Amino acid sequence: MEVSSEVRPVSRLFTAGVLPAACPSRTVLDHVTSRWGVLVLVALAEREMRWGELRRTVEGVSEKMLAQTLRTLEADGIVHREAWASIPPRVDYSLTDRGRELAQRLLPLTDWIADNADAIVGTAAASPES
Amino acid sequence: MEVSSEVRPVSRLFTAGVLPAACPSRTVLDHVTSRWGVLVLVALAEREMRWGELRRTVEGVSEKMLAQTLRTLEADGIVHREAWASIPPRVDYSLTDRGRELAQRLLPLTDWIADNADAIVGTAAASPES
Numbered sequence: 534m535e536v537s538s539e540v541r542p543v544s545r546l547f548t549a550g551v552l553p554a555a556c557p558s559r560t561v562l563d564h565v566t567s568r569w570g571v572l573v574l575v576a577l578a579e580r581e582m583r584w585g586e587l588r589r590t591v592e593g594v595s596e597k598m599l600a601q602t603l604r605t606l607e608a609d610g611i612v613h614r615e616a617w618a619s620i621p622p623r624v625d626y627s628l629t630d631r632g633r634e635l636a637q638r639l640l641p642l643t644d645w646i647a648d649n650a651d652a653i654v655g656t657a658a659a660s661p662e663s
Numbered sequence: 664m665e666v667s668s669e670v671r672p673v674s675r676l677f678t679a680g681v682l683p684a685a686c687p688s689r690t691v692l693d694h695v696t697s698r699w700g701v702l703v704l705v706a707l708a709e710r711e712m713r714w715g716e717l718r719r720t721v722e723g724v725s726e727k728m729l730a731q732t733l734r735t736l737e738a739d740g741i742v743h744r745e746a747w748a749s750i751p752p753r754v755d756y757s758l759t760d761r762g763r764e765l766a767q768r769l770l771p772l773t774d775w776i777a778d779n780a781d782a783i784v785g786t787a788a789a790s791p792e793s
Contacts, residue, residue, distance in 0.1 A: 552702060554722035558773075558780035565776060566696040572682060592684035610786035631779070638775045642768040643688075646695060649761070650688035656740035 564609055569594050569602040575643055577612065578636035581627040611635060694739055699724050699732040705773055707742065708766035711757035741765060
């Protein structure tokens, strides 16, 4: 491999603050890329869901973690919570406009992961370091 | 908000295994979207870096977490590690072809986060639930 000492232009990311530790983007990154955050967003990108549907769709999530994840994403203006005064009570969760914008950027990544996961896990299993 | 009972076609994601708990995609999702995983990938998408550069660029990462993150991404075939028999010893890290494919899908997401983080954190601060 060639050792390059060339200095490439610094991307927007380095100046706009994904990397600096003190920036809000770190907080949002944590919310959005948390294990359950990603899975909830992928599920709601599919369609609006009730609590119980989300709980079943996001396999393995506990009630506590689902509640916490939804609360965080709702506070971030990414998920919309709609409670109906019905009997039995019903609560629907959906993406806001901001959430849909985010999902548009998230789904190509999760699609790629789904397509490549088998090959990647195979690589790790074959590696002496894994 | 209208309550929709329409059944939309199930996306590839639901069948290809981002959501099922037992699938390799969950493992890869954890590696790639871990806090330090994302930041290391964003840094290396910019350019090849030595250990010390990575340590400074990914602000706040400990030596232990950086080593662990790099080891995981190397085992996944996403990061390439090149050690030079020089004095002093030198180790370069770069993205593999697979890593560049991944970065192409990750950067639109992290760009969006950088662009929207201030507004999102403002939303959360204004919310009674935060």
